Amino acid sequence: MLAGADSFIKEITREAGDATLKRFGKDGVHYTKSERIWDVVTKADLLSEKILVSRIKKQYPRHGIISEESGSHNPGEEYVWVIDPIDGTLNFASGTPLYGVMVCLVHDSEVMLSAIHIPATGEFFFAKAGKGAYLNGKRIYCSSRKDVGKTFGTGSTSFSPRSTHFFGKLLKAGKGDQMMYGSFGSMANNACYTAAGRRDWMVALNGSIWDFAPVSLILKEAGCKITNMKGEPWKFGMLEMVAANPVLHRKLLVLTKDV
Amino acid sequence: MLAGADSFIKEITREAGDATLKRFGKDGVHYTKSERIWDVVTKADLLSEKILVSRIKKQYPRHGIISEESGSHNPGEEYVWVIDPIDGTLNFASGTPLYGVMVCLVHDSEVMLSAIHIPATGEFFFAKAGKGAYLNGKRIYCSSRKDVGKTFGTGSTSFSPRSTHFFGKLLKAGKGDQMMYGSFGSMANNACYTAAGRRDWMVALNGSIWDFAPVSLILKEAGCKITNMKGEPWKFGMLEMVAANPVLHRKLLVLTKDV
Numbered sequence: 001m002l003a004g005a006d007s008f009i010k011e012i013t014r015e016a017g018d019a020t021l022k023r024f025g026k027d028g029v030h031y032t033k034s035e036r037i038w039d040v041v042t043k044a045d046l047l048s049e050k051i052l053v054s055r056i057k058k059q060y061p062r063h064g065i066i067s068e069e070s071g072s073h074n075p076g077e078e079y080v081w082v083i084d085p086i087d088g089t090l091n092f093a094s095g096t097p098l099y100g101v102m103v104c105l106v107h108d109s110e111v112m113l114s115a116i117h118i119p120a121t122g123e124f125f126f127a128k129a130g131k132g133a134y135l136n137g138k139r140i141y142c143s144s145r146k147d148v149g150k151t152f153g154t155g156s157t158s159f160s161p162r163s164t165h166f167f168g169k170l171l172k173a174g175k176g177d178q179m180m181y182g183s184f185g186s187m188a189n190n191a192c193y194t195a196a197g198r199r200d201w202m203v204a205l206n207g208s209i210w211d212f213a214p215v216s217l218i219l220k221e222a223g224c225k226i227t228n229m230k231g232e233p234w235k236f237g238m239l240e241m242v243a244a245n246p247v248l249h250r251k252l253l254v255l256t257k258d259v
Numbered sequence: 260m261l262a263g264a265d266s267f268i269k270e271i272t273r274e275a276g277d278a279t280l281k282r283f284g285k286d287g288v289h290y291t292k293s294e295r296i297w298d299v300v301t302k303a304d305l306l307s308e309k310i311l312v313s314r315i316k317k318q319y320p321r322h323g324i325i326s327e328e329s330g331s332h333n334p335g336e337e338y339v340w341v342i343d344p345i346d347g348t349l350n351f352a353s354g355t356p357l358y359g360v361m362v363c364l365v366h367d368s369e370v371m372l373s374a375i376h377i378p379a380t381g382e383f384f385f386a387k388a389g390k391g392a393y394l395n396g397k398r399i400y401c402s403s404r405k406d407v408g409k410t411f412g413t414g415s416t417s418f419s420p421r422s423t424h425f426f427g428k429l430l431k432a433g434k435g436d437q438m439m440y441g442s443f444g445s446m447a448n449n450a451c452y453t454a455a456g457r458r459d460w461m462v463a464l465n466g467s468i469w470d471f472a473p474v475s476l477i478l479k480e481a482g483c484k485i486t487n488m489k490g491e492p493w494k495f496g497m498l499e500m501v502a503a504n505p506v507l508h509r510k511l512l513v514l515t516k517d518v
Contacts, residue, residue: 035437036437037409037410037411037437037439038411038437038439090411091457094455094456094457095455095457096452096457097380097382120380121356121379121380123356145296150296151296152296152297152349152416152444157411157439157440157441158437158438158439159430159433159434159436159438159439159440161434164430164433164434167426167430168427168430171418171423171426171427171430174418174423175418175420175423177418178294178295178296178297178417178418179417179418180296180297180416180417180418180444181416181418181442182416182441182442182443182444183440183441183442184441184443185411185439185441193355196353196354197353198350198353198354198355
């Protein structure tokens, strides 16, 4: 691995998160990218991206960068940085303290390092391939609950046709049971809180490469099995994810495999 | 109204919230009240309740008290304090920073004052009948979105038969649309964040008197219309709630009236 990249990714993600926090509760929506209510951009998104992209370009001028607001630079390089300058922008813009700055380093299509800063709650998540996942420096582990009917899940927020299909199956499976479901409205929170065992599983069906790549390593290193809806191992580029401890994951696949 | 009660309710709710925050991330589940995964009690629930009940008994010895963990004392009195020492205990016990200490003062079955402290995010909500709702001293208002298909709602988390019925109708109404739904896993956060316009509506079908009474005034004073599922004005004692701006509320009733 790249020497010094561990501390570099932590440093820039913390810096960008701190910069967004200074604008939190002040920035409203700057512009919208489509008619969809969640497709918004604030000035803080642009500021965070500017910090991250300029730091990476200076430190690693030959690396590729894929970033939400400014697109891709050399995404075919051996090393590629994937950036979500603010994940959960709708939360951010409305003053809801659940959003994250997410950065990961991908080497030959494998996520090697990931840092997610949730500044409004003071939570900093970090993972290194093969070395575990951490919250504020302390090792975290996914939930060990195994009875799907007694779990608290999280994931998709919007009613896309596929997520609606999944929710329908979930309602049928969970009806009258002790199941719970709740989305925080940000992938950063949904995934990191699942990695920390605060929720038992995540099923996410909507998002882009910068939503999925950074959270994948945090979840995996916390002990989650991560796959697509069919149960195939999650790979860089997949835009869906089922994450849970391996026993629970197998049971969830019954609900997701035909979604 | 009772002279001095405004500052008293703020003071004790802040004190209890601060006490829970000291234990946040340390207290796990102390005991469970039933087999349901969310029916848990931590030592912090008991501590918060002890602070609130002892302060109220000392200040207003003749008032009634209804509290989650220790039950009722003179609930037929003219003035009754309703307490949820920790709302969102499952979040609290798992280290999720979304829980609240909720207290309200009821006079002849009307909620007159309400204070909700969400200590892990530093948010203090307060409302006084006829005088508005406030977050950290600043007036808050509910969302003004009117197109139900382009809203972000919140509310029930668990799959009770009635909430499953509602979710089924919601999925049908929202399918392929720009609707979003997400529960924070605590009534305090669901309701206060709706009152602050961070979510557009709340439909809550599960809970006890100490869940609904404190949030009712915050929502109402933020401009929400609050009713039961049928659309009848919400009254102290009702254990269900539809909350939204009046135009959106009328549209939501189509989905809730037969639930």
